[in-house]
Amino acid sequence: MSDETPNDAGSSTVVDKSKRKNLLLGLGGAVVVIGGLWFLYAEFIGSRTVSTDNAYVAGENAQVTPLTSGRVVEVLVTDTQPVRKGQLLFRIEDSDQKIAVQQAEANLAMMQRRYGQSIANNAALGAAAGASDAQINTARAGLASAQATLTKTQEDYKRRAALSGTGAVSNEELTTARQALDSAKASYQQAQAAVAQAQENARSARRQEEAAVALTKGTTLQTAPEILQAQAQLEQAKLDLERTIVRAPIDGVVSRRSIQVGQRIQSGQAAMTVVPVGELYVDANFKEDQLGKVRSGQKATLTSDFYGGKVEYHGKVVGFSGGTGAAFSLIPAQNATGNWIKVVQRLPVRIQLDPKELKEHPLRIGLSMEAEIDLTDND
Incomplete structure (x- = not known):
């Protein structure tokens, strides 16, 4: 019996090694199968979507x-x-605004009255200018009369002066004729001055009329600048009210x-803020190595911690932030020293939510979300 025992032990050792080899082959086959399944999942299923739980509800507050x-x-x-x-x-x-409206209304009424007064002044100045023109005619008529008188006295004086040597005209009569001639010359010069004065008065009256008319020319009670300004002040006062x-x-x-x-x-x-709960969106912070195939317009599925996985929201990608969160931080990272550890950055992706779903299950700004983007949707 002692001879058989070693043989039996050797036989048992051989069997154990065979089982171990088979076990290792089976384990290796299992690893290959699992690796293949993981590759197939990553290639054909996992690569179809990207997801993140670093997402939050946001909105444009008023x-x-x-x-x-x-x-x-x-x-x-x-x-x-x-x-x-x-x-x-x-x-x-x-109270103050009502008083301002009343003051603006009074100012507008005053401007309208002043405009009417300006129109009346224009008419009065036009009439004065017309009267000045008439005075020119009157002065010219006086000048013509003085001219006729001067001509007559000149002839009378010449006739008497010619007869003075014959004794037919006395010295006294000749002196009287000379005085009449001097008086006629003075009257003629005075008449000339009167015509010049009347012409100057007429020009001055026309200039005054033109200056007054220039303020209202081409305007009406509705389009005058001062009235428009008063109306604007009234509208501003009403707006403030x-x-x-x-x-x-x-x-x-x-x-x-x-x-x-x-x-x-x-x-x-x-004074307060109004949050548009019916127009909220989600800012999902995806890792930079997840965004290679993400495009605007792709569909997204989201769930909220507020409701749990039983409520799903559907949306679409509408845009990407202009920089990572770290780039817009108060103190951005400076990695130029060469002593640094690379950290995968996250870029905010904006996802627009369906308003109907928001109405059925309202959200609030700041709530956590989980977002998954369908990379196969390229519409």
Whole structure:
């Protein structure tokens, strides 16, 4: 029996080595099969999509800022309250604005009266210029009369001067004729001066008329510049009055309300924010090595941590950020020293959501999302 024991042990050792070889071959075959299946999945299934859980809901918030200053007298909404576009949010005391409207209305009425006065002045100056023209004619008639008188006295003087040597005309009569001639010459010169003065008066009157008419030429009561300016001031005053009532610029939910009744608010001061929950989108931060085949217009499927995987959202890629998150950080990374570790960067990809699905399952800005983009969709 002692001779058989070694043979049996050797036989058992040979069997064990055979099993081990088969086991190794089986294990190697399994690894090859698993590797092949992984290759097939990565090549034909995994390469069809890219996904990330680094995605968040975002939206274009509407900041409500009044365009006029004053004391808040009524606030009709509060945080978390849904509002519709045009809905009244709050009112500002409008006493000052009403006074400004009244002043603008009075100023417009005054400008209209002044324009009417200018038109009347133009007519009066035109009449004065016409009267000046008539004075020229009168002065010319006086000049003609003085010319005739001068001619007659000259002839009388010449006739008497010719007879003075014969004794037919006395010295006294000749002296009287000479005085009459001198008087006629003076009257003639005075008449000439009167004509010149009348002409100058007429020119001055015409210039005054032209200067006055230039202010209203080509205008009417509706188109005069001063009236248009007064109307603009009135429209501005009315607009400021309307702006004391602040309405929602878009549909959404009120957030970050910062005003209270009695508070004095300045023009441009932020009063609250309206979040357009029906027009939200998702910024998905994909790794840079995932974006080689991503294009605008590709379809995307998204789920939210808020609802879980039971609710799916559908959207499409609408654009890419102009830089990575690190590039726009407060202190961008500087890797020029040569002492650095490469970190895979992420680029925000904007995905537009379906408004109908948003209406059925509303989201809020900042919620986490998971996004998957279909790379086979190239429409």
